[in-house]
Amino acid sequence: MRFQGKMMHQQIKTVIAGLALLVSLAALADDPVRVEITGGTEQSYPIAVTPFKNQVAIANPDYNIAQIIRDDLGRSGSFNPMREADMSPVMVAGDLNLDYWRKVGQDYVVIGEVRPQGTDMYQVDMRLINSLNQQELVARRWNGVSGQLLRAAAHQMSDAIYSAITGRGGAFDSRMAYIRIDRTPGKRKMFLLEVADSDGYAPRTILRSYMPLMSISWSPDATRLAYVSFENRKPEVIIQSLDGRLRQSVASFDGINSAPAWSPDGRSLLMTLSKGGNPDIYVMDVATRRLTQLTFDPAIETEATWAADGQSIFFNSDRRGQPQVFQASLASPRDVKRITFDGKYNAKPIASPDGRYIAYIRQDVGGFKITTQDLTTGDSKVISSTGSDESPSFSPNGDMIAYSYNDYRGGVIAVLSRNGRAFTKLNIAGDVRDPAWGPLTTAQ
């Protein structure tokens, strides 16, 4: 298991409002009877991801394809994958028996097979079948997959399964950037900018610094990162390509240079600058470095993020005394609309890529907590059970939120499903924080 401390909140939310069952008998004897069904239950999809045939051909136990898929789907909060230990070994070993999986309540079954294609090269087949109507939803082959790309292929399988069943985009074949603080005894404290798979696996270091690093933002084409570095003993906004070829400081004005956020079209960066006297939001055209000021209030404005359509921004302002989230359009930034009303402290907003939700940190009875808000209804909901939450970041499909919090040993990165059902600590060793979930690696 790559993930520790997985906690499935199997909150099966029953929405049956009493057994309101209406039976109307047809007047004519040959008409079909009409029966009204009201209510139903909101719950995660039950799915059996059976061990892939010939999995043993792959020596590395970290490349257990079925387990990678189960962990991915479980993290989303929309699936309840059956544990391998609960599967009948006879049924797993034999030919696909949909009747069996139906009887044990698994609406969906995944079967697959691994075939070696020479040294450290594999062909992998995956099929997704509905056990209730026998419909095959996915049947795909991954050809010529090298050993080190097997996990990426497994994440692509998770995305294919996720899309076929929920109708929403996948999110697993993507990466997570974050900051690690290396506190090796006897050595100077070091800050590392790292990029791992979306499940925290296979981290690689992009940058090491003796001074703090923070506030990572991905370019929408996933080739560059913007972040804040204190390497010159003051905050600066840096843009760096993942391949290391490009690295430049784009904002090092007097005072604060912080909270960069890349626009959905990749052309602009939002940032907080205090060069005008107090912290305000600016937008920078990345190509020309031209700055446009977007907020003008004497209060502190910071932590700006883009709305999904790139036409407006959400930001945090204490103009009402305590931090609240406001929205302003780029076309007329002085028309500012307050967005959060529930709770005294709501900060660090992020917008879901589908434009339906924002998430932010609310100071609540249990501490600082991840909170979601439906932009259509305005309803907000605290969804985390931890209490020192920081840096929320939406998955590319908007169904999960990565964030960091502190436990007894330091910073931890976790993934919370937007519906609040699943909470998973990512298995990234050490003191880690500030996750930024990147775009999908390959187009789906």
Added chain:
Amino acid sequence: MKKKAEQEAKDKAEADRKAKEAKEQAQREASLKKALQAEREAEAKAANTAMVQKERSTWISAIGAKVQRAWTRDTNENVVCDVYTRQTRDGDVKEVRVQNCQGDASDAYKRSVELAVRRASPLPKAPSDEVFKSEIIFIFRPQ
């Protein structure tokens, strides 16, 4: 002599009248008996129809409850869908067709109503042939 003949004629008339009355009485009794018989049959038929309807209502309620319990979904979409279903005498669901949905029903939602009926198969068995109906249309309504 004349008096005797008169008496006889009078007796005969009396006898004829009595015979006619008896015949009419018998006819009345026969037709009443027939009517009562018809009424009893009609009552029995009405009682049977009422019983079939009551039993069917109970049976359909049981089917509805089973389908309702079997209806699970991931998202809350407020869309109404009709699902045509054909079953065997034993309750095995043989055909499920999502017929028409109001508004923008996602494929996932349409699948959830189809699977609810399939998951509920076999449906509760009808107590008699008279009660049984092969075709049912379920109207799925989230709230």
